[in-house]
Amino acid sequence: MARNGVFSRRKWLEKSEGFDLSLSDSHEAHVLAVDDSLVDRKVIERLLKISSCKVTAVDSGRRALQFLGLDEEKSSVTFDGLKVDLIITDYCMPGMTGYELLKKIKESSTFREIPVVIMSSENILARIHRCLEEGAEDFIVKPVKLSDVKRLKDCMLGQDRMESEDRGINKRKSCETSDILSSSPSTSPPSSR
Amino acid sequence: MDRNHLRHQVASMRKSLFDQGYLDDQFVQLEDLQDDSNPNFVEEVVTLFYNNSAKLIRNIEQALANNPLDFDMLDDYMHQFKGSCSSIGAKKVKNECTQFREYCTAENGEGCITTFQQVKHEHATLRRKLDTYFQLAKQGHASG
Numbered sequence: 001m002a003r004n005g006v007f008s009r010r011k012w013l014e015k016s017e018g019f020d021l022s023l024s025d026s027h028e029a030h031v032l033a034v035d036d037s038l039v040d041r042k043v044i045e046r047l048l049k050i051s052s053c054k055v056t057a058v059d060s061g062r063r064a065l066q067f068l069g070l071d072e073e074k075s076s077v078t079f080d081g082l083k084v085d086l087i088i089t090d091y092c093m094p095g096m097t098g099y100e101l102l103k104k105i106k107e108s109s110t111f112r113e114i115p116v117v118i119m120s121s122e123n124i125l126a127r128i129h130r131c132l133e134e135g136a137e138d139f140i141v142k143p144v145k146l147s148d149v150k151r152l153k154d155c156m157l158g159q160d161r162m163e164s165e166d167r168g169i170n171k172r173k174s175c176e177t178s179d180i181l182s183s184s185p186s187t188s189p190p191s192s193r
Numbered sequence: 194m195d196r197n198h199l200r201h202q203v204a205s206m207r208k209s210l211f212d213q214g215y216l217d218d219q220f221v222q223l224e225d226l227q228d229d230s231n232p233n234f235v236e237e238v239v240t241l242f243y244n245n246s247a248k249l250i251r252n253i254e255q256a257l258a259n260n261p262l263d264f265d266m267l268d269d270y271m272h273q274f275k276g277s278c279s280s281i282g283a284k285k286v287k288n289e290c291t292q293f294r295e296y297c298t299a300e301n302g303e304g305c306i307t308t309f310q311q312v313k314h315e316h317a318t319l320r321r322k323l324d325t326y327f328q329l330a331k332q333g334h335a336s337g
Contacts, residue, residue, distance in 0.1 A: 037245075037273065037276060037277060038245055039242050040280050042238055042241055043223070043226075043238060046226045047226065121276045121279060142276065142280065143222070143279045146225060146226070
């Protein structure tokens with residue numbers, strides 16, 4: 001269990017060598033991370049950056065909507081034009097829950113196509129089901145690990161790569177990933193998709 | 194020779210933190226995120242944790258002084274606290290948090306008060322151990 005931290009990081013790098021972690025040569029994925037916990041925001045930010053993503057981290061659903069330009073009360077005429085490729089949000093937050101944020105995004109004609117991933121420390125089947133029903137792409141049980149983030153990248157990569165490149169190896173990787181998703185022995189619940 | 198001895202000490206201390214159940218795999222996850230561009234990442238997260246949890250502890254302390262106890266509020270605070278513990282791999286502290294929440298669900302005030310002492314104890318113990326560990330680890334690097 002107590003393996004050397006430096007050694008294991010090198011191992012991860014070796015594993016990722018054959019797997020290009022950016023969406024394309026010019027476009028790094030931009031992820032909007034929403035979590036009221038300062039500790040969790042710092043960790044998720046680092047997890048995403050190390051996976052070659054640009055990150056915007058906010059502390060509430062309200063701020064997430066403001067960033068997207070969806071907040072009704074604050075009329076944002078100038079919208080921050082940075083395209084968001086994925087939204088990852090905590091479920092339990094004061095004010096607006098991750099579930100409520102998910103609904104607002106899926107109700108928006110502009111943003112409903114953006115994949116939304118829910119994170120929660122509680123592995124409650126009914127909650128997971130409700131989120132997936134509402135259109136969440138995935139549900140991650142906290143604490144979030146590098147393998148969880150890598151899985152998300154695969155899901156973003158799969159959509160883009162198939163359109164822009166015809167590399168058999170990437171298609172195979174996407175298939176392998178969905179197999180892993182449905183049979184994962186980890187604490188993350190299997191996707192009902 | 195000194196440097197090797199120091200590094201050996203650091204590795205040994207690290208191993209015992211895991212063996213004795215103070216830390217779990219999530220701590221290793223954080224270590225894996227540390228590199229030359231972010232050489233103090235783990236310590237930064239831990240520092241953030243302790244700043245954050247100090248506030249939560251104060252809130253819980255105040256809430257425990259109420260009469261009658263608001264178990265929903267106590268559970269809510271502890272949910273946040275437990276979440277942070279989980280995120281840094283603070284295993285023993287997290288386990289005490291779980292126990293506390295069970296007493297909240299059972300609306301057992303005595304249980305909450307007793308367990309909270311345990312929470313604080315484990316929280317402080319881990320802090321001391323991690324402070325020593327980080328100091329030692331930095332010395333190990335500095336002499337390199």
